Amino acid sequence: xxxxxxxxxxxxxxxxxxxxxxxxxxxxxxxxxxxxxxxxxxxxxxxxxxxxxxxxxxxxxxxxxxxxxxxxxxxxxxxxxxxxxxxxxxxxxxxxxxxxxxxxxxxxxxxxxxxxxxxxxxxxxxxxxxxxxxxxxxxxxxxxxxxxxxxxxxxxxxxxxxxxxxxxxxxxxxxxxxxxxxxxxxxxxxxxxxxxxxxxxxxxxxxxxxxxxxxxxxxxxxxxxxxxxxxxxxxxxxxxxxxxxxxxxxxxxxxxxxxxxxxxxxxxxxxxxxxxxxxxxxxxxxxxxxxxxxxxxxxxxxxxxxxxxxxxxxxxxxxxxxxxxxxxxxxxxxxxxxxxxxxxxxxxxxxxxxxxxxxxxxxxxxxxxxxxxxxxxxxxxxxxxxxxxxxxxxxxxxxxxxxxxxxxxxxxxxxxxxxxxxxxxxxxxxxxxxxxxxxxxxxxxxxxxxxxxxxxxxxxxxxxxxxxxxxxxxxxxxxxxxxxxxxxxxxxxxxxxxxxxxxxxxxxxxxxxxxxxxxxxxxxxxxxxxxxxxxxxxxxxxxxxxxxxxxxxxxxxxxxxxxxxxxxxxxxxxxxxxxxxxxxxxxxxxxxxxxxxxxxxxxxxxxxxxxxxxxxxxxxxxxxxxxxx
Numbered sequence: 001x002x003x004x005x006x007x008x009x010x011x012x013x014x015x016x017x018x019x020x021x022x023x024x025x026x027x028x029x030x031x032x033x034x035x036x037x038x039x040x041x042x043x044x045x046x047x048x049x050x051x052x053x054x055x056x057x058x059x060x061x062x063x064x065x066x067x068x069x070x071x072x073x074x075x076x077x078x079x080x081x082x083x084x085x086x087x088x089x090x091x092x093x094x095x096x097x098x099x100x101x102x103x104x105x106x107x108x109x110x111x112x113x114x115x116x117x118x119x120x121x122x123x124x125x126x127x128x129x130x131x132x133x134x135x136x137x138x139x140x141x142x143x144x145x146x147x148x149x150x151x152x153x154x155x156x157x158x159x160x161x162x163x164x165x166x167x168x169x170x171x172x173x174x175x176x177x178x179x180x181x182x183x184x185x186x187x188x189x190x191x192x193x194x195x196x197x198x199x200x201x202x203x204x205x206x207x208x209x210x211x212x213x214x215x216x217x218x219x220x221x222x223x224x225x226x227x228x229x230x231x232x233x234x235x236x237x238x239x240x241x242x243x244x245x246x247x248x249x250x251x252x253x254x255x256x257x258x259x260x261x262x263x264x265x266x267x268x269x270x271x272x273x274x275x276x277x278x279x280x281x282x283x284x285x286x287x288x289x290x291x292x293x294x295x296x297x298x299x300x301x302x303x304x305x306x307x308x309x310x311x312x313x314x315x316x317x318x319x320x321x322x323x324x325x326x327x328x329x330x331x332x333x334x335x336x337x338x339x340x341x342x343x344x345x346x347x348x349x350x351x352x353x354x355x356x357x358x359x360x361x362x363x364x365x366x367x368x369x370x371x372x373x374x375x376x377x378x379x380x381x382x383x384x385x386x387x388x389x390x391x392x393x394x395x396x397x398x399x400x401x402x403x404x405x406x407x408x409x410x411x412x413x414x415x416x417x418x419x420x421x422x423x424x425x426x427x428x429x430x431x432x433x434x435x436x437x438x439x440x441x442x443x444x445x446x447x448x449x450x451x452x453x454x455x456x457x458x459x460x461x462x463x464x465x466x467x468x469x470x471x472x473x474x475x476x477x478x479x480x481x482x483x484x485x486x487x488x489x490x491x492x493x494x495x496x497x498x499x500x501x502x503x504x505x506x507x508x509x510x511x512x513x514x515x516x517x518x519x520x521x522x523x524x525x526x527x528x529x530x531x532x533x534x535x536x537x538x539x540x541x542x543x544x545x546x547x548x549x550x551x552x553x554x555x556x557x558x559x560x561x562x563x564x565x566x567x568x569x570x571x572x573x574x575x576x577x578x579x580x581x582x583x584x585x586x587x588x589x590x591x592x593x594x595x596x597x598x599x600x601x602x603x604x605x606x607x608x609x610x611x612x613x614x615x616x617x618x619x620x621x622x623x624x625x626x627x628x629x
Contacts, residue, residue: 019134019166019194020227022073023255023294026130026319029311030074030259030297031067037303038063050082053100060101064108065115068133070304071311074295075109075133076169077101080140083152091155098156102163105135130315136167136196139182141174153182161190171198171259172233174207175470176219183225194227196257196295200234205243208423209467210474217247221254221326230257233299236264237284241291249292253323258293260285262301282309289313294320333481335473335512340439342381342411343486343514346540352604353621354413354517354542356384357404357612359395365403367612368395372404374614378621380410382440384517384606387415391447398429402436414438417446418468419459426468430475434485441487442517443468465489466507473512488515491541493529494565505537515539517606519563520546521594522570531601543598546608547587547616551576588619595620 022028038049041059052060060078067075078101081087084094112133123131137160142149160168168186170179179197186193197220205213213231220229231240240260249256263277281298289296296314298306337343345352355375360368372383383404387397401412414433421429433441445465449457463471469487476484489508495501505516516539521527527543534541548554548566551574558566573586595605609616 017129017132022129022132022134024319026073027289027293027314027317028073028134028295029071029307029314030257030295031064031072031076032298032302032304032307033262033300034063034076034078034080036300040303048081048087049078050080050087050097050101053078053082053097053104057100057104061104061108061111064105065112066304067307068109068112069115070307071131071315072297072307073131073133074136074167074297075105076136076138076171077105077165079138079156080171082156083142083146085143085146085148085152094152095155095159098159099163102135102137102159102165109133109135134166134194136169137163137165139168139170140172154185157182157186158189161186161193165193167194167196169196169198171196172200173198174200174209175211176216180219180223180225183223187225195225197223197226197229198232198257198259199230201231201243203235203239203243205246206474206478208462210427210471210478212474212478213243213247217252218328221252221328226254228255228257228295230259230293230295232257232259232297233261236261237281237288241284241287244288244291247291250320251323252292253326255294255320255322256292257295257297258288259297259299260288261299262306278306278309281306282313285310286313289317292320333477335476335481335484337484337486337514339483340486342440345381346515346603349603351599352382352542353378353380353607354382354384354604355380355607355609355614355617355621356386357609358386358389359397359400361392361394363395365395365400368400369404369407371612371614372408372410375410376408377623378614378617379623380621381604382411382413383408384413384442385415387417387444387446388420389447391419391449398433398436398438401438402433405437411440412438413440413442415442415444416468417444418461418463418465419446419449422460422462423471426463426471427475430472430485434480439483439485441472441485442490443472443487443513444490466504466511469508469511469513476512486514487512488517488542489513491516491518491530491533492563493518493521493526493533494563498529498532502533502536505533505539509537509539513539515542515603517542518544519565520544520557520608521598522565522590523567524597526565527594527598527601530598534601540603541601542604542606543594543602544606544608545591545594545620546610547584547591547620548574549587549610549613549616550574550578550580550583553583553610584613584616587616591620 035049039047064075079098082094082098084091087094139153139156142152170182173179183195183197186195199207199216201207201213220226237260240258262281285296296310342352357368357371375383385397385401388394397414401414405412443465449459472485472487492501518530521543530541548557554566554571554574557564558571570590573590
């Protein structure tokens with residue numbers, strides 16, 4: 001006979017209801033915040049509670065017991081951020097912390113039950129039943145930069161299933177596809193496990209990735225792997241109530257979970273501090289419950305006192321009766337690109353020409369404006385404005401685009417990097433660009449922060465370029481569908497692993513990218529790679545053209561600019577004693593040859609002009625007809 005631990009035997013021998021049976025008879029109270037409550041007890045901010053699954057398990061057990069004694073029926077174990085990259089540990093240590101969290105929660109349930117029995121209060125079978133406690137394995141979102149996210153999620157899921165936890169909750173996620181895939185993984189390994197999927201939304205009814213409440217509701221109701229779903233964190237109870245008013249929860253065929261924050265925090269001594277607003281919070285939680293929520297908890301800033309107040313009114317409520325089979329179809333707004341002339345030309349297989357200008361380092365923009373006005377004499381489709389290239393601060397790309405577009409009537413395309421903007425800034429930047437008639441963008445990761453300022457400046461990278469594209473695509477669908485922002489991405493044809501780059505192109509196209517702009521092209525090998533990329537993806541590709549203007553310029557780009565490959569034979573066409581005119585002419589001739597070879601392959605050309613020298617276009621771009629070949 002397999003040897004089992006005493007905790008496992010005690011948990012199994014309690015003869016309890018399953019969570020599904022419980023929800024048919026009662027509504028369920030979930031626990032409150034772990035992280036912020038833990039920080040309050042520790043009297044210190046910026047701590048990772050998961051590390052105390054090993055170092056100080058008593059404080060974690062105390063938190064669980066406090067919530068159970070306050071009336072919680074669902075305890076989320078202390079594994080929200082239990083991932084190697086977050087905790088700075090290896091996989092084995094992360095797994096150990098995860099298992100410890102399970103053990104701590106099980107011990108807390110038993111001790112809380114024993115404490116209640118010691119009080120000697122007689123209770124009816126119904127009252128005893130209402131105090132049933134279920135333990136949930138808790139899975140929070142991995143960081144965007146975690147390339148091993150799927151591995152880490154599944155490692156924790158495997159532990160939860162092995163430890164026979166009845167519930168697994170995915171919480172505070174901002175997109176549903178990843179969660180639905182992981183829920184399927186859970187059900188494949190353990191069909192009886194009760195899966196809750198919870199998402200973080202803002203007061204506008206969208207997630208940080210721009211996914212709408214309606215889309216999440218639809219996909220969760222459609223899923224055969226989700227048993228309950230809902231929303232947590234992000235907003236307080238009043239805004240949560242307002243957002244949920246339109247959801248028609250009583251029509252759902254799955255249990256609905258809700259767990260708002262105490263409100264909006266302020267930072268005090270590196271700690272998030274929330275207003276103690278229990279009475280106000282509970283008033284709105286009662287209204288949320290009236291909408292049809294079955295599983296009612298609380299999130300950041302809350303304490304066992306909030307749970308106690310929730311439990312007091314929830315125990316008097318009847319269970320929620322689920323609706324029948326879900327058959328509704330999600331109405332998805334079609335994104336209409338016909339109003340965008342640049343996109344129309346690409347779709348009609350007409351050549352497009354884009355010219356990049358680098359904005360100034362300081363406030364004097366007269367030269368930039370002068371160069372843009374020179375471009376009015378050329379047959380180009382777009383001015384492209386870089387976003388602090390090489391990580392060196394320049395005039396904002398969106399604001400510069402607005403000014404030049406208004407002054408020249410040439411459509412402008414600002415670069416938007418993931419390096420400098422968090423989720424809040426990205427959304428406000430997109431909206432600000434839109435209200436100022438910017439309808440074209442290039443979404444890029446962004447050059448790294450230079451080494452000399454890394455002590456005072458850090459890259460944000462809340463998104464990678466693919467995720468930012470998904471976000472903008474959702475904004476297009478939700479707000480701008482009749483006149484969307486047309487956006488593209490970057491291609492690095494010089495990567496050694498071309499298959500990987502092709503895979504990235506396909507993912508970006510799925511995320512809504514309409515075209516791609518390459519690094520400068522100088523070799524036949526580059527053109528062959530672009531030909532393969534186009535054939536395998538069907539992407540619209542603009543070939544990068546950067547006329548090198550001197551031996552010094554060519555030597556610098558070859559040796560110091562990552563991602564640009566300058567072949568030796570190109571460098572050999574320059575000599576140190578060339579004058580300015582000779583250097584520029586050499587650059588034109590090389591560019592003209594590349595254009596001639598690339599024209600049958602690509603959909604247009606993207607000119608990057610060193611030092612914004614517009615005269616380099618002479619002989620390459622006609623002032624009336626287009627390309628001069």
